[in-house]
Amino acid sequence: MPPPGQTQLPDWDGLKLRVRTLIASHRVMIFSKSYCPYCNKVKELFRSMRVEYYALELDVTADGPSIQQVLAELTNQRTVPNVFVNGTHIGGCDSTYQAYHDGVLQKLLGDSKDAEPYDYDLIIIGGGSGGLACSKEAAALGKKVMVLDYVVPTPLGTSWGLGGTCVNVGCIPKKLMHQAALLGQALQDSRKYGWQYEEQVKHNWEIMVEAIQNYIGSLNWGYRVSLREKSVTYLNSYGEFIEPHKIKATNRKGQVTYHTAETFVLATGERPRYPGIPGDKEYCITSDDLFSLPYCPGKTLVVGASYVALECAGFLAGLGLDVTVMVRSILLRGFDQEMAEKVGAHMETHGVKFIRKFVPVDQVEEGMPGRLKVTAKSTEGPEIFEGEYNTVLIAIGRDACTRNIGLETIGVKINEKNGKVPVNDEEQTNVPYVYAIGDILEGKLELTPVAIQAGRLLARRLYGGSSTKCDYINVPTTVFTPLEYGSCGFTEERAIEEYGKQNLEVYHSLFWPLEWTVPGRDNNTCYAKIICSKHDNNRVIGFHVLGPNAGEVTQGFAAAIKCGLTKELLDETIGIHPTCAEVFTTMDITKSSGQDISQRGC
Amino acid sequence: MGWEEKQVRGYPEFVQTAQSYHGRPIFALFCGDKDAEGRSWCPDCVTAEPVVRKELPNMPDGSVFIYCLVGDRAYWKDPNNEFRKNLKLTGVPTLLKYGTPQKLVEEECFKPELVRMLFTED
Numbered sequence: 243m244p245p246p247g248q249t250q251l252p253d254w255d256g257l258k259l260r261v262r263t264l265i266a267s268h269r270v271m272i273f274s275k276s277y278c279p280y281c282n283k284v285k286e287l288f289r290s291m292r293v294e295y296y297a298l299e300l301d302v303t304a305d306g307p308s309i310q311q312v313l314a315e316l317t318n319q320r321t322v323p324n325v326f327v328n329g330t331h332i333g334g335c336d337s338t339y340q341a342y343h344d345g346v347l348q349k350l351l352g353d354s355k356d357a358e359p360y361d362y363d364l365i366i367i368g369g370g371s372g373g374l375a376c377s378k379e380a381a382a383l384g385k386k387v388m389v390l391d392y393v394v395p396t397p398l399g400t401s402w403g404l405g406g407t408c409v410n411v412g413c414i415p416k417k418l419m420h421q422a423a424l425l426g427q428a429l430q431d432s433r434k435y436g437w438q439y440e441e442q443v444k445h446n447w448e449i450m451v452e453a454i455q456n457y458i459g460s461l462n463w464g465y466r467v468s469l470r471e472k473s474v475t476y477l478n479s480y481g482e483f484i485e486p487h488k489i490k491a492t493n494r495k496g497q498v499t500y501h502t503a504e505t506f507v508l509a510t511g512e513r514p515r516y517p518g519i520p521g522d523k524e525y526c527i528t529s530d531d532l533f534s535l536p537y538c539p540g541k542t543l544v545v546g547a548s549y550v551a552l553e554c555a556g557f558l559a560g561l562g563l564d565v566t567v568m569v570r571s572i573l574l575r576g577f578d579q580e581m582a583e584k585v586g587a588h589m590e591t592h593g594v595k596f597i598r599k600f601v602p603v604d605q606v607e608e609g610m611p612g613r614l615k616v617t618a619k620s621t622e623g624p625e626i627f628e629g630e631y632n633t634v635l636i637a638i639g640r641d642a643c644t645r646n647i648g649l650e651t652i653g654v655k656i657n658e659k660n661g662k663v664p665v666n667d668e669e670q671t672n673v674p675y676v677y678a679i680g681d682i683l684e685g686k687l688e689l690t691p692v693a694i695q696a697g698r699l700l701a702r703r704l705y706g707g708s709s710t711k712c713d714y715i716n717v718p719t720t721v722f723t724p725l726e727y728g729s730c731g732f733t734e735e736r737a738i739e740e741y742g743k744q745n746l747e748v749y750h751s752l753f754w755p756l757e758w759t760v761p762g763r764d765n766n767t768c769y770a771k772i773i774c775s776k777h778d779n780n781r782v783i784g785f786h787v788l789g790p791n792a793g794e795v796t797q798g799f800a801a802a803i804k805c806g807l808t809k810e811l812l813d814e815t816i817g818i819h820p821t822c823a824e825v826f827t828t829m830d831i832t833k834s835s836g837q838d839i840s841q842r843g844c
Numbered sequence: 845m846g847w848e849e850k851q852v853r854g855y856p857e858f859v860q861t862a863q864s865y866h867g868r869p870i871f872a873l874f875c876g877d878k879d880a881e882g883r884s885w886c887p888d889c890v891t892a893e894p895v896v897r898k899e900l901p902n903m904p905d906g907s908v909f910i911y912c913l914v915g916d917r918a919y920w921k922d923p924n925n926e927f928r929k930n931l932k933l934t935g936v937p938t939l940l941k942y943g944t945p946q947k948l949v950e951e952e953c954f955k956p957e958l959v960r961m962l963f964t965e966d
Contacts, residue, residue: 460945467952470961 252308261312265326269351270295273313273324276302280335281323287342290653290673292486293351327351342674343704360487360502362388364704367481367489367647368509370406371690372680374465376507376697381472383705388501389474390481390491394513396530397523403462404469404476407511407681408690410458415533416553418454420722423560427724431761445561447538455534483648487675490648505704508654508663508671508678509697510647512640512688517545519602525614526634529554539563540632543616545602547573549721551637552585556724559594566595566629568602570621570638574721578733581786584769588725588788591764600627602634642682652676657684667711669700687717718785718800720793725767728796730803732784737773741783747774749809749829752839755790756820766840770825772812780809787826795823847900847907853877855926858912862942865908870942871963872910873953874933876920885917892937892953899959907963910942 265271270288274281276299288295300306300322314320317331325332327350332338341347364380366373369391377389393410395401402410422445429443469476479491479499488502514528527535529550540563544555547569559565567589574582590596600618614634618627642661649656655672656663662684669677677700680693695712702708718730737746750771758764773784785799799807817824831837850865852858862870873896876886884890900909914920914927914936927933940947941962952958 456945463944463946466961466965467948467958470958471952471955 252305252311254308254312257305257308257312258316261309261316264296264298266329268296268326269293269328271326272297273300273309273322274298275300275322278322284323284325284335284338286653286672287338287674290486290675291342291351339674360504362386362475362501362503364388364505364507364701365390365481365489365501365503366507366509368406368507368511368643368680369404369465369476370509370511370680370693371408372511372693372697373406373507373509374404374469374697375694376509376679376701377474378468378472379698379701380705381474383701385701385705387474388477388503389469390477390479390489392478392480392494394480396528397516398527398531400531400534402534403459404465404478405458405462409461409465411530411533413690414458414461415454416529416557417722418457419450419533419557419561420553422450423557423724426560426562431757431763434761447561448536450561451534451536481647483652483654486652504675506676507697507700508644508647508649508676508682509680509693510643510682512642512681514550514636515639515641516636517602517638521614522636526636528636532635535633539635541613541630542566542633542635543568543614543629543631544635544637546637546639547571547575548637548639549574549577549723550640551635552589552723553721554635554637555594556589556722559589559592560724565593566597566631568597568600568618570601571599576733577721577727578729578735578771578784578786580734581727581729581769581771581788584767584788585721585723585725585727588764588767589723592724597627640681640688644682660684668703669696669712686714687719689717689719692717716800716803718796720796722793725788726790726792728785728787728792730785730796730800731782732773733786734771734773734784737784741775745776747776747780747809748772748833749774749831750833750839751825751829751831752841753789753822753825754841755822757790768822770829772809772826772829774809782807782809782812785826787822789822791822798823799826846905847903847909849900849909849911851911851913853913854915855930858910861910869904869907870910871903871907872912872938872940872942874912874914874927874936874938874940876936877913877916886920886936888950888953889937892939895954895956896937896939896959899956899963902960902963904964 270293272281272284272295274297285295285297300310303309310320313324317324319333321334323334325338327347330350332341338347363385365388366377367390369389373389377387381387391404393401408414426445466476477491479493481489481491484490488500491499491501514530516522532554539558542558542563542565544551544565544567547567551567552574555565555567572579573586586596599621601621602616603619613630613632615628615630616634644656644661644663653673654676663671663678663682664684665671665678669679671678679696679700681688686692692714699708699710699712702710716731718728720726720728732740734748748771750769752766753768753770754765755768768789771786772782774780775783782803785796785803787795812826815827817827831839850861852861875889875893876884878884903909919925920936935950937953938947938949939953939959939962946962948958948962
């Protein structure tokens with residue numbers, strides 16, 4: 243390499259010849275620089291396609307800069323990577339990926355050697371909210387699709403049918419049991435409204451579970467019919483990658499089949515995490531077991547403070563059971579903490595016991611017949627707690643099902659700590675023909691509607707010529723604890739972090755649902771809060787409501803927030819009377835004013 | 845052992861027959877009554893019956909197939925008839941696996957692959 247600074251006229255004709263020869267003599271020719279991340283991306287693409295390429299690293303080649311000049315003249319492209327396939331100029335990283343997506347790349351590589359047709363256009367591993375939505379959309383666009391769904395039984399042997407967590411052991415049975423508990427409360431209120439009946443009202447767990455499981459069964463069946471009608475192939479088998487573009491499927495009888503596809507979507511979801519203490523798998527249950535438990539759980543210890551823990555503790559208490567929640571530190575991590583504490587306080591007022599700052603250690607072992615003995619240690623000192631319960635429900639978090647599906651064999655990167663899959667804004671993993679949706683995504687919300695939306699839009703982008711990406715901003719959620727909590731947008735903590743306290747105005751109000759007045763239920767408990775950005779027209783960036791039907795209330799406001807709701811627009815909206823939601827149209831008191839928000843009259 | 849067929853008419857006869865086969869897989873096809881020429885007042889039932897019958901050999905061994913005529917058109921249209929109230933039927937023809945939430949309704953019964961799926965899956 244000529245020493246820097248020394249002028250030496252390049253031999254342009256010689257260089258042009260060299261460049262042309264390189265392009266002509268390699269199936270895939272990549273002009274690259276060793277430190278360039280886009281060059282690496284492109285090389286990864288070809289590696290994942292098992293296509294050999296030749297890369298010339300211009301940063302460590304004699305005449306590197308001159309070659310770059312030649313390429314610029316040849317292709318009008320100054321940058322690297324500069325990619326040629328079978329003599330045809332493709333372009334840089336973006337163009338190469340685009341060509342891959344459009345199938346143009348594959349056509350150019352076309353020399354029959356490696357081009358065996360795949361069995362399917364799309365194979366989806368996981369038949370839950372995301373997987374099913376994606377499969378149906380892809381099939382509707384005319385593609386040949388396969389869905390694999392397999393439930394590894396819980397340590398206690400519980401299993402379930404097609405549909406994923408939401409349908410079988412999540413949202414659906416949860417909301418139904420929550421409703422069962424609410425009805426119990428309504429029965430109590432009913433006497434105040436004049437209903438008279440002699441019998442004491444009791445709850446029968448088995449009748450409730452049978453009815454709920456029957457409904458879930460009809461949903462499982464409905465999905466089977468739906469997939470069949472849309473010609474989506476469904477396998478009740480465990481799928482694992484064994485080589486690029488190929489999976490091995492094992493059904494519960496151990497029979498193995500193999501299948502290939504052009505594109506794959508990972509939608510394997512999560513399962514509850516166990517704490518790893520002696521006795522946890524033998525004696526404890528999780529939400530996977532709770533919704534089909536054939537006997538009433540009785541006196542229950544719920545370990546955890548996630549929404550799963552609090553929702554379950556909430557409805558179990560509402561059904562009349564003796565419930566204790568063991569919390570290591572805070573409630574509802576990730577949610578607005580002021581709201582989280584209010585949720586917890588309401589549960590406590592209504593009989594749920596909380597043991598805070600303790601973790602179960604040592605044995606969960608059999609105590610008296612039908613009872614479990616739990617030993618717990620304080621996180622702050624030497625105190626020990628011991629208790630006996632009929633049931634211990636572990637709800638300390640969920641882990642992604644990405645460890646045992648052969649992702650290593652095809653090079654899909656996962657976050658080693660939590661198993662989650664990092665993807666770009668098109669849900670694509672680091673391996674271009676593998677995508678991921680739903681709860682397993684790194685840094686994305688674990689919600690059914692998010693997975694469904696992502697799955698549908700992904701199918702439309704892959705096969706329908708769409709470019710719409712999934713919008714993860716301002717996704718509304720609701721926690722279905724006995725006092726429901728709905729929210730959309732920023733928590734107060736995050737808003738302060740992002741905008742600075744002085745740039746925010748927080749309006750808040752307590753409210754008393756009209757329906758609660760007659761039976762004399764808690765006043766000054768339901769709470770509404772909006773966070774506004776002062777320098778953006780008092781735009782509503784955070785919405786929080788604690789009260790009955792919080793989900794129904796929040797849904798509409800989420801749409802308003804998407805339209806750019808401001809405090810002024812909210813004030814101009816006339817409320818519906820008498821409702822709980824109308825409180826948002828007349829919020830005057832700010833946190834900064836320090837004024838009292840307790841309610842007195844109408 | 846193969847499978848056997850029972851033909852019944854009306855709700856009480858259906859329930860009695862189903863109960864007598866308790867413990868065996870029971871599949872039931874509900875259709876509108878047939879006239880003297882053997883034709884049902886329900887045109888969809890006329891279409892569905894041969895499709896279902898063709899798939900019967902796919903039922904598991906020991907199954908019972910109950911062919912049930914529900915009644916005349918007027919009876920069926922009554923929203924409080926026993927089939928609607930107790931068995932939660934919403935239309936005829938309905939093909940179901942008794943004691944499970946698995947069923948096919950109306951046009952779903954025209955599709956052989958759906959009928960086969962009902963008979964063979966668990």
